[in-house]
Amino acid sequence: MWFVPKQVILTKDNLLKRRWVGSSRCCFCDHDETIQHLFIDCPLAKLLWQTIHIAFNIVPLISIESLFGTWLAGV
Template sequence: MRKYIDSIQLGVGGDQVYWGLNGNGRFSTKSMYKWLENPLSGCHYRWIWKAKIPLKIKIFLWQLSQDAVLTRQVMKERRPEDPKCSFCDNIESSRHLFFTCPVAKVVWRCVGMAL
């Protein structure tokens, strides 16, 4: 085993961070948006806890991946209230609040992510 490990050739350059969600390896808001927009699978969120980001961002992303952000729909499930979005009267879910609501689309455009 030691011979095998000793035979591994390491590159001469330093380590580099690679963003695997687009072809060029660099982070972009667009690639993160498209990744978050897709329905989230069970292992989809595991990277959150390993990421070098503030804890409050980890918690928020985890809540988003679990559809646990306190939208009107989630609050209605906990106690009956009006589940409609205050901006457009559609049913407010995490997906709606962050991606399909007209106000969310304006916000994404303001940060340079036209839908």
């Protein structure tokens, strides 16, 4: 989880910066894959956050920046 706010996870946008050859699209929804997309904006991520919200009554994460701030403080 430390890598997420540092934005150093090897998502496809970061791989392309390192001269990786491949599609920049998300495997789940075909949008450009970034950390923000993969953890927040992707429809699959939203479904997972909603499931967590229903199961554990934890407010869904709204931004990567809030992961170690308000969100984890409320868990």
